[in-house]
Amino acid sequence: MAAIMLVEDDEGLREMLKSSLLKNKFQVIEATNGRDAINKFKAILIELVITDLLMPEQDGIGLIIELRKIKPDLKIIAISGGGKAGPGNYLSIAQTLGANAIFAKPFSLNLFIDKVNELIN
Amino acid sequence: MNILTLSDHSTHKQVEEVILKIGINFHLINFVDFKSFLTSDEPIPEIAIIGPGKVSDTKMLLLELVSKTPRIPTVVIVKKSDFGAEIQAELIKAGALGISSDDNLGSISQHIVRISIAHGLVESDFNDSYAPEILQYIIDSNDSLLSVINQDNRYEVVNEAFSQKFSRNKEELIGVSPAEIWGHEIFEDKIKLNLERCLNGEIVRYKAYFDLPGITGKCYEVIYRPYYPGKGKRKFSIVETRDITDIESIKKEVEDIRQKNFYFEKYLPIGVFECSTDGKILTSNDTFRNILELDEDDEINLLSFFNSDHRFTDYLDSIKAGEASTFSQLKMETAKGNDIFVRISSHARSDSEKNIIVNATLEDNTREVLLERKLTMTNRMETLGTLAGGIAHDFNTILTTISGYTELTIQEADEDSPVRDYMTKLSSATSKAESVINQMLTFSKQITHEKISVKIEKVFREAMQFVRTALPYNIYLEEETSSINGYILADPTQLFRVFLNIATNSIQAMERDGGILGASLRESLIDSRRFAEVEFRDTGPGIEKSILDRIYEPFFTTKETGKGTGMGLSVAHGIITELGGDIIVESSPGKGATFVVRLPVYLENDLMMPENQETGRTVLYADDNIHFSRTISIALESLGYQVLLASSYDDLHTIINAPDSKIDIYFIRYGFDNQTDKNLLDNLFRKLTGSKIVVILKPGSSIFNDFARNHRGDVFIIHEPVSLRDILNVIHENC
Numbered sequence: 001m002a003a004i005m006l007v008e009d010d011e012g013l014r015e016m017l018k019s020s021l022l023k024n025k026f027q028v029i030e031a032t033n034g035r036d037a038i039n040k041f042k043a044i045l046i047e048l049v050i051t052d053l054l055m056p057e058q059d060g061i062g063l064i065i066e067l068r069k070i071k072p073d074l075k076i077i078a079i080s081g082g083g084k085a086g087p088g089n090y091l092s093i094a095q096t097l098g099a100n101a102i103f104a105k106p107f108s109l110n111l112f113i114d115k116v117n118e119l120i121n
Numbered sequence: 122m123n124i125l126t127l128s129d130h131s132t133h134k135q136v137e138e139v140i141l142k143i144g145i146n147f148h149l150i151n152f153v154d155f156k157s158f159l160t161s162d163e164p165i166p167e168i169a170i171i172g173p174g175k176v177s178d179t180k181m182l183l184l185e186l187v188s189k190t191p192r193i194p195t196v197v198i199v200k201k202s203d204f205g206a207e208i209q210a211e212l213i214k215a216g217a218l219g220i221s222s223d224d225n226l227g228s229i230s231q232h233i234v235r236i237s238i239a240h241g242l243v244e245s246d247f248n249d250s251y252a253p254e255i256l257q258y259i260i261d262s263n264d265s266l267l268s269v270i271n272q273d274n275r276y277e278v279v280n281e282a283f284s285q286k287f288s289r290n291k292e293e294l295i296g297v298s299p300a301e302i303w304g305h306e307i308f309e310d311k312i313k314l315n316l317e318r319c320l321n322g323e324i325v326r327y328k329a330y331f332d333l334p335g336i337t338g339k340c341y342e343v344i345y346r347p348y349y350p351g352k353g354k355r356k357f358s359i360v361e362t363r364d365i366t367d368i369e370s371i372k373k374e375v376e377d378i379r380q381k382n383f384y385f386e387k388y389l390p391i392g393v394f395e396c397s398t399d400g401k402i403l404t405s406n407d408t409f410r411n412i413l414e415l416d417e418d419d420e421i422n423l424l425s426f427f428n429s430d431h432r433f434t435d436y437l438d439s440i441k442a443g444e445a446s447t448f449s450q451l452k453m454e455t456a457k458g459n460d461i462f463v464r465i466s467s468h469a470r471s472d473s474e475k476n477i478i479v480n481a482t483l484e485d486n487t488r489e490v491l492l493e494r495k496l497t498m499t500n501r502m503e504t505l506g507t508l509a510g511g512i513a514h515d516f517n518t519i520l521t522t523i524s525g526y527t528e529l530t531i532q533e534a535d536e537d538s539p540v541r542d543y544m545t546k547l548s549s550a551t552s553k554a555e556s557v558i559n560q561m562l563t564f565s566k567q568i569t570h571e572k573i574s575v576k577i578e579k580v581f582r583e584a585m586q587f588v589r590t591a592l593p594y595n596i597y598l599e600e601e602t603s604s605i606n607g608y609i610l611a612d613p614t615q616l617f618r619v620f621l622n623i624a625t626n627s628i629q630a631m632e633r634d635g636g637i638l639g640a641s642l643r644e645s646l647i648d649s650r651r652f653a654e655v656e657f658r659d660t661g662p663g664i665e666k667s668i669l670d671r672i673y674e675p676f677f678t679t680k681e682t683g684k685g686t687g688m689g690l691s692v693a694h695g696i697i698t699e700l701g702g703d704i705i706v707e708s709s710p711g712k713g714a715t716f717v718v719r720l721p722v723y724l725e726n727d728l729m730m731p732e733n734q735e736t737g738r739t740v741l742y743a744d745d746n747i748h749f750s751r752t753i754s755i756a757l758e759s760l761g762y763q764v765l766l767a768s769s770y771d772d773l774h775t776i777i778n779a780p781d782s783k784i785d786i787y788f789i790r791y792g793f794d795n796q797t798d799k800n801l802l803d804n805l806f807r808k809l810t811g812s813k814i815v816v817i818l819k820p821g822s823s824i825f826n827d828f829a830r831n832h833r834g835d836v837f838i839i840h841e842p843v844s845l846r847d848i849l850n851v852i853h854e855n856c
Binding site: 020052 | 513514516517518521522523524529555746753843
């Protein structure tokens with residue numbers, strides 16, 4: 001079964017997404033920020049990374065760039081809640097950097113799971 | 122005049138000294154006892170002075186003197202120890218005309234003068250010989266130059282001051298012509314003429330600056346007075362020349378002060394006033410009156426101008442002399458009812474009757490205060506925006522969790538379980554929360570709405586259609602649409618919301634009493650720029666000025682709880698200003714309100730302009746990790762940069778040496794293309810002198826520090842791993 005890495009600093013959201021993914025029979029590896037994710041990342045095992053964009057330590061944009069270096073064909077879903085002023089729209093940058101899908105919080109869990117299924121299969 | 126003194130020798134001497142000081146010639150007859158006098162040849166004295174001795178002896182002698190025919194006026198000297206009221210009374214009864222204590226013999230002179238005048242003893246003397254001397258003394262002690270000129274134009278008399286000024290004896294000057302003293306020219310031109318006028322009976326008086334021997338730069342007043350003594354057979358001019366330099370300079374000072382006061386009163390661009398503690402204006406200048414829009418000569422009380430702001434009134438109540446105070450942003454209402462903001466700086470003093478007087482300045486700061494308030498509001502809105510952005514991010518995350526569990530619960534629940542219904546309701550509540558957060562985000566400009574070219578007529582009509590369906594029966598809609606040649610650059614859904622929001626406000630204003638909602642779209646030309654104007658005009662109760670100033674403040678609402686969030690107008694305002702437009706509000710109580718949304722109109726040609734002009738810079742990225750540099754390049758290009766990639770030194774050299782290469786910033790990963798030769802890099806940097814170079818190093822590496830130092834100001838170091846944000850930050854900071 002394909003493994004999914006879930007990178008999200010908010011514990012509540014991470015738990016919710018994890019339960020939903022587990023329910024859909026995915027293996028889930030959790031990380032709380034970009035740095036944590038890089039440390040736990042296993043290129044052979046992980047097929048999809050779901051990452052928040054605004055996180056402490058290393059943020060999602062940096063993570064996407066790093067992960068792309070390690071595993072060019074990795075599937076990535078970026079999720080973001082808008083957030084503080086910065087250059088441009090984070091989600092659109094993430095998409096430009098090669099995120100396969102983007103979700104602006106709050107998003108529909110059903111649509112989200114559909115997208116995960118679509119990317120993994 | 123003969124004065125007999127009967128006393129001991131030492132008293133003789135002292136009395137003699139006192140009498141000499143009177144300044145008139147007396148003949149003093151001194152004897153120790155009366156008998157010796159009687160046997161002498163001395164004449165009968167006009168006045169006698171006796172004592173001091175035993176009171177009984179003195180009294181005997183006194184009685185003897187005053188019983189003489191003619192009786193001799195007598196002054197009695199008594200010992201200090203006898204100088205009491207009782208003895209004085211006794212001596213006066215015995216006929217003494219004056220009593221002096223032996224320790225105060227000076228008082229004898231007063232008695233002598235008094236007796237002389239009372240008995241007519243001095244009258245004839247003055248008339249005969251002393252008067253001219255006294256007159257001479259008087260004129261000589263005068264600092265003015267005095268002279269008497271006769272009708273032959275010759276000096277008859279001059280005073281001491283005159284003779285001294287010209288260093289000539291008084292006697293010498295008599296008979297001399299003024300021409301000789303003042304010069305022929307001055308005499309012929311001026312003096313002669315004045316003398317003629319004076320001899321005709323005129324008093325000639327003038328002021329002039331002229332020089333006297335050794336004295337220059339002084340101002341004199343010259344007065345010619347006619348003098349016809351006797352029956353006017355001979356005529357004289359009495360000429361007085363008085364130094365009035367000091368008087369003139371004082372006059373000038375006074376005039377200066379007067380002019381200064383006049384200036385303060387008329388032209389000083391700051392209000393100045395003086396008032397009593399009950400606010401009565403005692404003095405004020407024109408600016409003061411202008412600021413308060415007062416008519417000339419209005420009797421006024423300052424307190425009547427403070428209707429809502431009582432700080433100055435309170436201050437006057439508790440003021441103490443010597444206190445200085447300044448009040449800023451004092452709100453006043455002018456005589457014509459306009460609200461103004463002023464600054465009063467005051468100082469209190471006591472006048473001669475110990476009343477407290479307040480002297481103060483008054484400045485009109487209305488413009489500054491309003492500007493400052495506007496700025497404060499802008500700042501507040503910005504702070505709130507930043508805050509909203511932060512909150513929104515966290516809320517969105519929480520909402521995702523809530524909506525996620527809601528969906529999971531719905532999936533788990535049985536088809537007919539009420540939990541499904543509950544969860545559906547929870548889900549819709551979550552959506553509402555989301556839209557509130559979106560409003561906050563819009564307000565803080567965190568959401569970037571896609572701006573497209575919009576035909577505003579279309580959006581306006583759609584909004585009006587919506588309005589019409591929601592219109593209460595008592596409100597009539599007057600709609601007017603003209604077509605606009607061109608496009609508005611905006612997010613149409615946002616624009617729709619703005620129109621709806623303002624229209625809803627207008628409708629709510631008329632909900633109770635009904636009215637007419639005028640909605641129109643038109644084109645206007647301002648400073649040769651074209652604008653589309655959407656106007657909403659209601660006939661409601663209007664908006665008070667104090668509220669009008671605050672309508673764009675977030676969370677400001679006059680509506681009852683539940684009817685409005687206070688976000689509508691501030692969000693609308695935020696949207697429209699971000700589009701380069703403006704919302705103009707005109708309203709006053711009882712006259713309804715008019716909102717005009719003004720947006721710039723673009724022609725199709727205008728819209729061809731690239732959107733990201735600000736970032737139209739060229740970035741060179743040198744790295745042999747092609748995948749990474751490609752992602753960076755894609756991201757940068759999406760943000761409007763032009764990106765050149767170099768994966769080898771050869772590439773890099775080719776790009777640098779290209780004749781039209783115009784690169785704003787170089788990113789070079791140290792060690793790329795397996796090239797670690799420092800000299801090579803050094804040469805490269807020399808070639809790029811004046812360019813901005815960013816060297817990307819492995820974490821912790823300081824290998825490049827000396828290079829950076831050699832190329833100070835142009836070379837920057839960043840460490841791996843590099844994120845897009847790092848790169849954007851470097852570009853933003855240095856380009």
